[in-house]
Amino acid sequence: MIVAERKPVAEIVGMLSGVKRVLVLGCRGCVSVCSAGGEREVEILASLLRLGASKQGQALETIEATLVRQCDREYVDGIDQWAGQYDAIVSMACGVGVNFIANLRPRDIVYPGVNTTFLGGSADQGVWTEQCAGCGNCVLHLTGGLCPVARCAKSLMNGPCGGSVGGRCEIHKEVLCIWQAIYDRLDRIGRKDDINLIAPIRDWSSAGHGGPRKQVREDLTV
Amino acid sequence: MSFTPDIRVFCCHYTSQQAIAEGGEGLAADGFPGNAKIDRLVCSGKLQVSAILKAFEDGADGICVVGCPVNECHNLMGSQRAAHRVLAVRKALLELGVEEDRVEMSHLPRGFHPEFIEAVSRLNERTRVMGPSPFKGGTVE
Numbered sequence: 579m580i581v582a583e584r585k586p587v588a589e590i591v592g593m594l595s596g597v598k599r600v601l602v603l604g605c606r607g608c609v610s611v612c613s614a615g616g617e618r619e620v621e622i623l624a625s626l627l628r629l630g631a632s633k634q635g636q637a638l639e640t641i642e643a644t645l646v647r648q649c650d651r652e653y654v655d656g657i658d659q660w661a662g663q664y665d666a667i668v669s670m671a672c673g674v675g676v677n678f679i680a681n682l683r684p685r686d687i688v689y690p691g692v693n694t695t696f697l698g699g700s701a702d703q704g705v706w707t708e709q710c711a712g713c714g715n716c717v718l719h720l721t722g723g724l725c726p727v728a729r730c731a732k733s734l735m736n737g738p739c740g741g742s743v744g745g746r747c748e749i750h751k752e753v754l755c756i757w758q759a760i761y762d763r764l765d766r767i768g769r770k771d772d773i774n775l776i777a778p779i780r781d782w783s784s785a786g787h788g789g790p791r792k793q794v795r796e797d798l799t800v
Numbered sequence: 801m802s803f804t805p806d807i808r809v810f811c812c813h814y815t816s817q818q819a820i821a822e823g824g825e826g827l828a829a830d831g832f833p834g835n836a837k838i839d840r841l842v843c844s845g846k847l848q849v850s851a852i853l854k855a856f857e858d859g860a861d862g863i864c865v866v867g868c869p870v871n872e873c874h875n876l877m878g879s880q881r882a883a884h885r886v887l888a889v890r891k892a893l894l895e896l897g898v899e900e901d902r903v904e905m906s907h908l909p910r911g912f913h914p915e916f917i918e919a920v921s922r923l924n925e926r927t928r929v930m931g932p933s934p935f936k937g938g939t940v941e
Contacts, residue, residue, distance in 0.1 A: 587895040618850070625853035630896050632857075633934045 579608035579699070580672040581706045582615060582692040584623065590668060591630035593689040598637070600627065601664035602691070603657070603679075604644035605671035612706055614692050615670030617644045623670065623691055648675025654682050697728070714784030714791060720772060722763035727785075729756035735777035805927040807836035808855045809920055811866035812844040812882075814874050814910040821912070832917050833924040836864070844868070845878025852889045852903060856935050862927030863903040864920050870907050879907055898934050901926055 594600060602624040610616030624640040631638035641660055645653045648671035657667070657679070669676045670691040679688040696708040711728035717735070718725060727733045731749045737757030741748030745758040764770050784791070811819070819827055819838050828834055841847055844867030855863055865886050867879030883905045890900035906919040 587892055588897065591896070618848070621850045622853065625850055625857060626892055626896065629853065629856055629935045632937045633896060633898065635937050 579611050579697070580674070580694060581612045581696050581698045581708075582609050582672050582694045584614055584619065584670075584692050585690065587623075587626045587630060590623070590689065590691055591627060591634075594627065594631075594638070594666060594668070597666045597687075599639040599641075599664045599666075600624075601641045601643065601657070601660055601667045602627065603648070603667050603669050603671070603675075604642075605648045605669075605675050606644055607647045607649065607671070609671055609692060610644075612700070613704075615672075620644055620670055623668070627668070645671075647671075648678055651678070651682060654678050657683065657686070711785070713782070714786075715781070717777065720775060720777070721760045722767060722769070722772075724756055724760050724763060726756055726760065729754070735780055803928060803931060804835050805861035805924060805932070806859050807833060807862050807864065807920065807924050807927060808860040809836050809838045809864045809866065810841060810844065810847050810851070810855075811838060811864075811916075812841050812868060812874075812878065814868055815844075815866045815908050815916060816840045817910060818912045818916050827917070830914075830917050831921060833921055836920050836924060843873075843875045843878040844882035845873070845875055845880075847882050847885060849885045849888050852885070853892075856902075856933060859933070859936065861902065861930075861933045862923050864923045865903070865905045866908055866916065866919060867905070868907065869909060872909075874910075883907070899930050902930065902933065 602620050604610070604615050604617055604620035606616060613619060620642050624642045628638050628640060641664055643660065645656055647653045648669060666687040666689060667679060668689050668691040669679055672692070672694040673690065676688055676690045679686060697710040697712055698706045698708045701707045708728050710725055713727045726735060726737060730737055731747050731753065732739060734757065738755055742755040742758055745755050747753035747755045761770070761773050764772050816838060819840070822830065844865060847865060852863055852865070865882055867882045868874055870880060873879040886903055886905040889903050893900045893902060904923050908915050908919065
């Protein structure tokens with residue numbers, strides 16, 4: 579999922595200076611799962627924004643709503659139902675949702691309510707960890723399913739580096755050396771020799787270094 | 801300046817037994833602040849962050865959440881969940897430049913205990929010193 583966390587409330591209150599009516603808009607996708615921008619978080623943020631405005635001696639009207647997703651045109655178009663009832667939108671979706679609202683609703687003012695942090699999974703209740711960098715050229719078939727791009731501090735393609743100690747990364751002892759983990763896993767699944775495969779120099783253009791990425795599926799286009 | 805704070809107390813079914821048994825008059829006789837309103841919950845773990853914030857929106861100056869002892873909750877983890885939610889509210893208050901001590905979690909034994917009265921009285925006195933909630937408006941920074 580795309581993992582996010584709510585921005586500091588004071589930062590959002592600052593964005594809304596002069597705004598009297600705000601649509602606090604959640605998303606039932608990834609940010610609901612990681613408890614950053616679903617229905618419950620919308621209710622909390624709306625309350626905090628009203629409190630923040632009250633503290634400044636101002637009144638703030640809030641509309642609380644949550645879309646199925648904010649990364650699809652048909653759901654974003656649903657914002658029409660609140661037309662004329664808000665001066666600005668605080669989107670609690672990931673950055674994709676904020677961009678989609680800005681793309682599709684040129685006259686709407688939209689602010690981000692969360693910081694989009696990474697692509698990850700829930701390692702434990704209330705704990706999320708980065709697992710994928712969305713680099714566009716997956717090598718997981720060579721690394722036992724563990725990603726060196728997202729999970730190695732240096733994104734090494736031929737690791738480990740010389741800083742790995744006791745299976746831990748040199749940047750912090752809490753960080754797993756993913757290349758040690760890759761080696762251990764390849765050994766467990768009988769593919770230890772794969773560690774000797776030398777990955778060629780990587781073309782990072784698929785990872786966004788070649789500009790914004792776009793994907794077209796002609797079998798799906800209309 | 802004379803100020804009587806609006807104190808809200810969210811307490812679980814078990815830690816509020818004293819309030820149920822004694823009623824308002826009995827509690828007052830024990831020294832329970834008359835300006836504190838009790839909201840009884842089936843379990844403190846049922847309390848949501850939004851309910852605490854709503855209490856501030858409704859005019860609370862201080863909020864006391866009372867649940868079972870950390871490892872003796874009738875519902876196992878309920879009071880621990882409540883404590884985490886109180887921490888989330890305290891963090892949000894700090895972000896808004898408001899005293900985090902306006903909301904407090906207490907883990908107390910079930911039944912009749914003076915600690916229940918003491919916990920609320922302590923919050924009441926502290927809130928009296930802090931003054932009215934900044935959320936009541938008019939304080940332009």
